[in-house]
Structure formats: C-alpha cells, structure tokens
Amino acid sequence: MSETQTVQASEAPPAPREERAARHLRLLARMAEIQMDIAEAARTEAVEAPQPGIDYCQRIAVVARSLRLTLLLEDKLSRPPEERPHEAAIRRAERSRSRLRVTMAMGAAVTDGAELPEATRRFAGMAERLERPELAELVETSPAPVAVARLCRMFGLPEEAERWLDLGDAALAEMAARPSAGTAAAPGAAPAPGPAEPVVDQAGTRRRLRVIMALGAAIRAGTGDEAESDRRFFEMAGQMDRPDLAAIADSCPAAEAVARLCPEFGLPPEQAERWVAESDLFLATMDLPPEDPPEPPDTG
CATH class of the missing domain: 1.10.287 (Helix Hairpins)
Structure with missing residues (x-):
C-alpha cells in the first residue's frame, strides 16, 4: 500500500x-x-x-x-445493544422529568391568574388532555421548551414557554416543600390570603421530594401505560399531604420511608432502595438546593 x-x-x-x-x-x-x-x-x-x-x-x-x-x-x-441498568434508569428518569415538567408548565399556563377552585379544574382538564396519544407522543419526543411552545399554540395560550416552565418547576419543588395541612394550589394559581409563608426548610424539601420521586419510580416500574403512570403519580403526590404520610417521609430515612409508604399506594416495598436510587438520579438532573446547608466558615 x-x-x-x-x-x-x-x-x-x-x-x-x-x-x-x-x-x-x-x-x-x-x-x-x-x-x-x-x-x-x-x-x-x-x-x-x-x-x-x-x-x-x-x-x-x-x-x-x-x-x-x-x-x-x-x-x-x-440482538440490539442492551443498556446497562443505570443507563436505563437515567433514561427513564429523564423521560419522566420531561413529562412532569411539561405537564406542570402547561398547568401553569392554563391556570395563570385563576382563583384556586377554577385553577384546580383547569389543571385537571389540561392534564387529561395531555394523556391523548398524539400529545403524549409530542411530549415524549420533544425537548420540554419546544413541547410547551407547540402546546401553547395548539391551545391558544400565551407562548411564554420559559415562564411556564419556571412556574412548573417551582410548583414541582413546592409539592415537597409545602406543609402537610391545607390544599395545594395548581401552578400559577393566585395564592389564597393568609399569614406570611415560613422560611423553607431546604433539607426537608429535598428529603420529601426524594421520597415522592422514589414512589414515582415504583409507579413507573409497575405501570405499562405512561398516561396511567402520570395519573397515579399525581394522585400519589396529592396524597402525600396527609399528615400521617408526610410524617413518615419527613422522619424516616428515605429507603425506610419508601418501604413503609409503598403499601399505601399498592406498590411493592421490597425494592425501596432501588426506587430511592432512581429518585437520586432524577434529582441529580434538577437544580435543587443541597440536602445539607453548608457549614459557616471557621472564623477562629
């Protein structure tokens, strides 16, 4: 040669x-x-x-x-190349995160400025629409900002994708941070008058969200239909406001909390550590505060 x-x-x-x-x-x-x-x-x-x-x-x-x-x-x-278990978990977490972000963002768009009862009705209607196969495919195959922009055009809503995504992300984090008592507002809904909000416990926020997303991983693993999986997830997240369930999530180590909460939602508790690991993969893709606040500098 x-x-x-x-x-x-x-x-x-x-x-x-x-x-x-x-x-x-x-x-x-x-x-x-x-x-x-x-x-x-x-x-x-x-x-x-x-x-x-x-x-x-x-x-x-x-x-x-x-x-x-x-x-x-x-x-x-x-045979087609097989994904490693952790790679498959990452892909599932990414798909779930995208679906949740789009659902919460569209909820923020459709409930913008609405009072609580009407906002809740609108949010439920939007979530039901997004279960339609053609819209579920759009959400699954498009980046979240693109999906939100296209859905806003389809439903005649303001095309402010970044704003709706920011509101939806904040609402998703608030699902874990809100106190047990009271009713959660849909994203973008006008808040009810009341006393000033307490300072958010960042470690508690992350701990509660970690448990919720671990239960969501268990729901995804046991539910073949993605629309049904999303419906069960939001139903579970709403139930986590109950004082007895919130107390378990807030007071127990994550794997123990998930194992104790799984039977409440008809989920197998035996793989609690696996669900927590998948939750950690999901949370790693989100811009959340650290689980433990930084220690103050040593001034001597």
Whole structure:
C-alpha cells in the first residue's frame, strides 16, 4: 500500500455501528459454514476411509464446540445493544422529568391568574388532555421548551414557554416543600390570603421530594401505560399531604420511608432502595438546593 493510500485509509470515517455489526455477522456466518464443512469432511472420512489412530468423535466434538461458540456470538451480535441498568434508569428518569415538567408548565399556563377552585379544574382538564396519544407522543419526543411552545399554540395560550416552565418547576419543588395541612394550589394559581409563608426548610424539601420521586419510580416500574403512570403519580403526590404520610417521609430515612409508604399506594416495598436510587438520579438532573446547608466558615 502506498503512502497516499495509507493516509486516505487513516482519514476514512469509521463505519457506523450497524455496518460493522452486519459485516461481523457475515463473517460469523461464513465461519459457521467452514466449521460445518470440517465436520462433514470428518464424518465422510470416518465412514468411507477411516485413518488408523484418529479419534473422529473427538475431532467432531471439537468442531461442535467451536460451532456452538460461533452461533452464540452470532446470536449475541444480532440482538440490539442492551443498556446497562443505570443507563436505563437515567433514561427513564429523564423521560419522566420531561413529562412532569411539561405537564406542570402547561398547568401553569392554563391556570395563570385563576382563583384556586377554577385553577384546580383547569389543571385537571389540561392534564387529561395531555394523556391523548398524539400529545403524549409530542411530549415524549420533544425537548420540554419546544413541547410547551407547540402546546401553547395548539391551545391558544400565551407562548411564554420559559415562564411556564419556571412556574412548573417551582410548583414541582413546592409539592415537597409545602406543609402537610391545607390544599395545594395548581401552578400559577393566585395564592389564597393568609399569614406570611415560613422560611423553607431546604433539607426537608429535598428529603420529601426524594421520597415522592422514589414512589414515582415504583409507579413507573409497575405501570405499562405512561398516561396511567402520570395519573397515579399525581394522585400519589396529592396524597402525600396527609399528615400521617408526610410524617413518615419527613422522619424516616428515605429507603425506610419508601418501604413503609409503598403499601399505601399498592406498590411493592421490597425494592425501596432501588426506587430511592432512581429518585437520586432524577434529582441529580434538577437544580435543587443541597440536602445539607453548608457549614459557616471557621472564623477562629
């Protein structure tokens, strides 16, 4: 090969994964044919002209083992690549986060300026609309800002995607931060008059949200339909305002809290640690305050 050919070969783009896999499968198929030819030749020789001192059974057994390995490798390469468990969990968390963000953002858009009873009715109607297959597909396949902008145009709402997403994200975090008593307002709803809000316990906010999202992971794992999964998630999140459930979430370690709360929602408690791990993956994608506040500097 000339120097020019060597340079051209080194600069050639790598073959796509599908092309390489197809070439490997062709080579394996050819190798299997060669191994079968060897096995048939050994059989023919053993039957028609056996040579003294040759163990034809052993020879065929060696070829058979080689053929079996070739077929196993061929079968493995013919399957789609499998995701590692943590990669699959990350993908599920990302899809769930996107669906939740879009749902909460559209809830903020449709309830903007509405009083609480009307805001709750509008939010429920919007959430039900987003379960329609064509809209669920739009949410699933589009980045959240694009999905919100397109949905706003479809429903005749102001195309302020970033604003609605900010309100929805704040409402999602507030689901974990709000006190147990009282009724939660839909995102964007006008707040009811009352005393000044207390200072938010950042560690408590993250702890409560960690438990809620872990229960959401358990719901996703046990629910095949994504619309039904979202419905069950929001129903569970609303139930977490109950004082007895909130007390468990706030006072127990996350895995213990999830294990104790799973039966309340018809979920298996045995994999609580797995649900908490998936929740942590989800929370890692959100811009939340740290679980523990930083220690003050040592001034001596």
